[in-house]
Amino acid sequence: MNTALNRILCARSLAIIGASSDPAKRGYQAIRQLLSDGFAGRIFPINPKSREILGLKCYPSVLDVGETIDAALICTPAKMSPGILDQCGQKGITGVIVLAAGFAEIGPEGAKLADECLAVAQRNNVRIIGPNTNGVFNLHNRMNLVGVQGVEPGGIGIVSQSGNMSLALITEAKRRGGLGFSTYVGVGNQLDVRFNEYLEYFGQDQETKAAVFYVEGFKNGRKFLDVCREVAKKKPVIIYKSGRTAAGQNAASSHTGALAGSFALTRDLLRQAGATVIEQSDKILSVAEGLSKLPVASGDRVAILSDGGGHGTITTDTLIEHGLTLAELSDETRMRLAGMLPASASLTNPVDVAGGTDENPACFADCAQILLEDPGVDILMIIGIFGGYAMRFSESLLEMEIETSRRVADLARRYGKPLVVQSVYGTLRPKPLEYLKELGIPLFIWPENAVRCVAELVRYSGARRRIARAQPLIPGPAKKAAQSIISGARSEGRDSLYEHEAKTLLATYGVTVPPHLVVREAGELVHVTAKLGDDPMAMKIVSQDILHKSEAGGVKLEISGGKALCSSFEAILENAHAFNPRARIHGVLVSPMARPGVEVIVGVVHDPIFGPVIMFGLGGIFVEVLKDVSFRALPICDEDAQEMIEEIQSKAILNGVRGAAPVDKSALVDLIMKVAMVSQLHPEIAEIDLNPIIARDDGYDVVDARMIFSNDGD
Known part of the structure; x- marks a missing residue:
């Protein structure tokens, strides 16, 4: 565990450096909030010009405090930071939060000040959150150094590169109710502590059930992927990556290199590491809520229990569009449903109760149990006006609805299957739905949002299983023969292999070359x-x-x-x-000449943020125009390679169109894995570009092959 970061975010004693008696200053607001929330730890205001603030003794500096201090909130101007950091180091404070702006974001002078602060901090073993941050909070520790009001403690942790984005999520949670947060960190300029360290903290924090990250840019993407892969085995990691339209690298010498700077690469690599990547900011919270509360799904077969045809149809359409499977109900299930629903009810999936719940909402729980007991159902969605019957028909139904909510929640726990509810009455927050949320059932207003959450749950569940099955690479005897080809080229002062050399090298690893x-x-x-x-x-x-x-x-x-x-x-x-x-x-x-087939591309490039990544996509001369490609960080497993092939938008072409036979996907998986092995065993090869590869039903032909060395030879 990152001990310094843990001491900051779970502090039991805090110094407020730059404490103030002015209610408009953060040095006053922070102390007031801590006292108002009942922070159980010790608070030490630091200001050489004051003796007391809000009833607390004030100290000239942290060196004058006779007790141990876990962390410090620095509310002073930027220029004072180096001296204050030095004092914190002398006091043994291992972590600080620096609020001030005026560092690298303002130009060379600010960058110089930032470098000085980092040098002082490292010399004194002090870790820095920020600078230029809006603060942190740990609601389970009652330590709110942001100042937001009325936020419920809960299971969602947030790390954000934008203060406004964090406030948007918090405000939305307050509006919806039944959704709370564990820890929040505004990373600011990330002068010291990086995203991967915050993720590691969330992975170990028992109060955090799901971690949400708003990211504008990674400084150590490879390390983040490594940590994410481990954390995702235990809990969901939800990421919104902004800057999606900034694409490409200016000086790329191959098709693969030209495509590697795209948002698509970042998205694919994060998903490979088990993260859930959200591309619409208004979906962050609903997905985070669902993933934080739902168990891992064993499959993608979804049953829909609806009290209206419209919402059932919308849900069905959206499920299919997201690539999920409409569960096929067993004969026994349909027979049991028929025994309790009116004759007009639809007993195939989606199940429409056809008014069978209007006078007896408890019927929802009875039907839910039948569906959850069906071995062909992995996930259950309850759709329509559940929770609003007392409002729509009769107040006398309220207690029955509340009891039905309890039964539905109990069923979800008993059968261990994900269960989500969509209700048009969600915005009105009736008691049955509020009770349902308290019992840990995710609630959605619109069917599309409910399905999106289910789809991300299925993706995350599959990623967990894939990560758990990953096996380490075992080098084979081909490495020595391949190395001699590389050494021969480098001895001639070349920065790349000739095409025939690249193909010969591939052949040593079992790649079929003409x-x-x-x-x-x-x-x-x-x-x-x-x-x-x-x-x-x-x-x-x-x-x-x-x-x-x-x-x-x-x-x-x-x-x-x-x-x-x-x-x-x-x-x-x-x-x-x-x-x-x-x-x-x-x-x-x-x-x-290669026989006709489908042109595809396989390539490897060393990305400056994420390290070596492999690409697959539609190839030929239009690859950089169409950009129909998928990426994975090395190392990869067979499932990664299979997913790469299935993710491209033109995958239907691979399946055969206009009478053409489908290509041999297993051969392409084998090729991708062998190219990955070449890259891993020969890191001095900076770029590999096989384009085009002619894929057919009986294998493939590598028509062109390019391998470029790194500049330093590492």
């Missing part, structure tokens, strides 16, 4: 037919100085016959010299 021949002189073309057959050929320039061969006129396709081979050879050399007169020409690569 036969090929490198021709240096026209006279060698007479050997092409004998070595490669008499099928039409493809010819490509081989030069360390020409990466994009087509742009240089260095590619000729569908070449048949000796004369055509000779003329194409001469044309390729002439084009290459015209494109780059200084280009070093190694020869011309000749290979049989």
Whole structure:
């Protein structure tokens, strides 16, 4: 556990440095809030000009306090921070919260001050939250250093790079009711403590049932993924990543590199690590509530219990759109439902009670039990006006509705299956629904939001199982042969492998590559037919100085016959010299034309934030235009590779269109895994770009392969 961070967020003694008697100042407001909330720990106001503030003895500095201090809230101007941090270090305070702005966000002068603060803090073993933060709170510790009012303690932890976003979530929770928070941290400039450390804290905090992060940018994305993978095994991590339209890296030497800076990469990698990524800010809280209260789902088969056709249909449509499965009810289940519902009721999924609950809301609990007992049902959704019958029909139904809420909650616990409720009366907060929320059942106003929560629960549940099954990489004997190819290229001062070398390296790991021949002189073309057959050929320039061969006129396709081979050879050399007169020409690569199929791409790039990542998508010359790709951080498992293939928008093409046979997806999974192994065992390869790969029903052909070394050779 991060002891310093734990001492800050679970402090039992606090110094308020810059304490004030002015109600408009944070140094006054913080003390007032602590006293108002009944903070059980010791509070030490620090101000050399005051003797007492709000009835508490005031001290000139933390060095004058004769007791141990866990943490300090620094409310003074930025320029005073280095000296105060030094005093905190001398006192043995291991963690501080710096509210002041005026650091790196204002320019070079502020950045210099930030560097000085960090140096002082590190020298004194003091950890810093902030600066430029709106504060922290731990409601279970009654330590509110933000000043928000009327917030319920609960199970949702928040870490935010935006004070306004945190206030929006807190305000929404207050409006809805029945939803509370454990700990909040405004990270500010992240001068010291990083997102991954806050996530580690939430993973260990017993009061936090789900962790919510609003992130504008990661400073150590790889470390965050590593921590997220561990925390997600225990509890949900919900992330909203802003800046989704900032895409691309300015100087990318491959298709993979050009696509790697996108939001899609961040989203895919976070989901791979078990996080739930939300792309609409108004959905953050509802998903967090659901995931914090619901058990892990064993599958995606959903049963709908509705008291109206409209909401049932909307829910069904949305379920299918989210890729979930409408549960097929057993004959026994339908027969039992028929025994208690009117003849007009629909006994197939969605189940419509058709007025059977209007005078007897308890029927909802009876039907819910039948559905939860069906082994073909993984999740139950109750849809419509549940909880509002007393308001709509008769006040005499109120007690029955409250008792039904209790029974529904008991059933959810007994059967251990996720159960969510959607009610049009949710905004009115009637007693049966408020009681339902108190008992831990997620409540939604609109069917779409309820389904979104269920879909994210299913995704999260699957990620937990996948992470638990992940196995470590075991290197094979191919590494030595591959390393000799790399060493040979580097000994010649090259920063990349030639295409035929890259293909040979892939072949050492079991990747299927087409036969090929490198021709240096026209006279060698007479050997092409004998070595490669008499099928039409493809010819490509081989030069360390020409990466994009087509742009240089260095590619000729569908070449048949000796004369055509000779003329194409001469044309390729002439084009290459015209494109780059200084280009070093190694020869011309000749290979049989690949049979028709679907063009895909597999690539690896070392992302500056997340480290090595692998990509799969629709390939060919339009890959950077269509950008239909998926990403995963290395290492990966077979399930990651399978998910990458299924996630692309054009996956229907892989399944076969207009009479075409579906491609061999198992072969593509195997290829992705082998490329991942190459990257992991040879980290000196900075980029791998296999594009296009022609995928067919009987395998694939790697038509082009590119491998680029890192600049430092690591």
